[in-house]
Amino acid sequence: MSNTFQGYTWDSRTTEGLSIYNATCYRWSRDCFCHRNCLPFWVLDCSFSPGMRYRIGSSHNRWQLRIPGAFHLYPPRIRYWSDTRRAVPYHGSYIMFRGGEAAGLDRFAQNSRHFARFLDPEGIIAALVQEAAQIGETSQDQGFWQAQARLCQLIHALLTSQPIEDNLYRVCKSGQGPSRSDFVVRVRNYLNEHLEGPFRLANVARHVHVSLSTLTHRYRREAGETVLATHNQFRLRRVKSMLLLHEKLDNVAAHLGFSDKHHLSKWFKRMNGISPRHFLQGGEPRGKKGMVWA
Numbered sequence: 001m002s003n004t005f006q007g008y009t010w011d012s013r014t015t016e017g018l019s020i021y022n023a024t025c026y027r028w029s030r031d032c033f034c035h036r037n038c039l040p041f042w043v044l045d046c047s048f049s050p051g052m053r054y055r056i057g058s059s060h061n062r063w064q065l066r067i068p069g070a071f072h073l074y075p076p077r078i079r080y081w082s083d084t085r086r087a088v089p090y091h092g093s094y095i096m097f098r099g100g101e102a103a104g105l106d107r108f109a110q111n112s113r114h115f116a117r118f119l120d121p122e123g124i125i126a127a128l129v130q131e132a133a134q135i136g137e138t139s140q141d142q143g144f145w146q147a148q149a150r151l152c153q154l155i156h157a158l159l160t161s162q163p164i165e166d167n168l169y170r171v172c173k174s175g176q177g178p179s180r181s182d183f184v185v186r187v188r189n190y191l192n193e194h195l196e197g198p199f200r201l202a203n204v205a206r207h208v209h210v211s212l213s214t215l216t217h218r219y220r221r222e223a224g225e226t227v228l229a230t231h232n233q234f235r236l237r238r239v240k241s242m243l244l245l246h247e248k249l250d251n252v253a254a255h256l257g258f259s260d261k262h263h264l265s266k267w268f269k270r271m272n273g274i275s276p277r278h279f280l281q282g283g284e285p286r287g288k289k290g291m292v293w294a
Contacts, residue, residue: 004028008136010144018099020144020151023132025093034083042105043074044154045094046126051087056080056113071118071125073158075100075109093129095151101273103155107225107233111167118161119170128154163224183208184223187215191231195238197257199231236271239264243276 007024021041036059037043046069053063054072057079066072074080084090100106108116120126132150135143161169190207204227205215219227235256242252249261258264269275 007133042100
């Protein structure tokens with residue numbers, strides 16, 4: 001079997017927010033590799049061949065086997081190693097893009113491993129990556145918006161996936177995730193309606209008539225993220241809205257329960273990767289400190 005590649009890099013195209021950079025599908029029977037990755041893009045890649053190994057964060061961490069056909073989602077600037085020397089012949093694909101934070105993908109990197117895996121039993125994501133690669137191969141720059149449309153479909157499939165464990169998800173049939181339970185809806189509604197003032201889990205638990213332990217474990221199981229992560233998303237969205245409406249930092253801080261504008265600025269930069277001033281100047285998020293491996 002000869003080595004084959006299909007794909008394209010839209011390196012001259014820039015858009016604000018979510019933007020495809022590259023989509024590639026490849027097969028090879030030789031020239032396998034073992035190397036470190038640390039890219040400024042979001043990366044979603046897959047090994048369809050058994051035997052590929054990976055490790056995250058440090059060269060001292062142990063190698064782990066990848067699940068064939070499962071996609072890995074890596075946030076920008078995270079260090080990870082790929083080793084295909086035991087996977088011959090090799091078949092894989094990947095897509096790289098900007099703006100995953102704006103699309104809400106941050107929550108998939110907030111687990112203990114700082115990345116996420118997606119089982120794709122129906123080949124939903126695989127088909128979208130292949131279509132984007134084919135569009136790039138045949139249309140190149142002119143195919144940017146067609147490939148961008150595939151990326152948007154792909155993001156929807158990730159966001160509606162079913163959580164299985166800490167960093168493992170299952171892509172649902174036709175990209176349609178399970179409807180949120182009444183429990184999750186009640187928690188989210190309460191959080192969204194009580195952004196003013198300090199955040200207390202006990203108040204949330206009291207509102208939905210469960211213990212603190214039940215709240216934390218059940219919500220994470222059914223929503224795929226922690227209660228605090230959801231609260232932070234709602235809070236960040238409210239802060240951005242108020243800033244765009246020209247509210248002063250002091251007023252925003254007082255309204256949303258921060259001790260002062262310096263506390264707010266520090267929290268905003270930790271959550272969004274940039275300061276409030278940089279945000280108002282149109283700056284692009286650089287990824288949260290918890291996801292960056294220097």
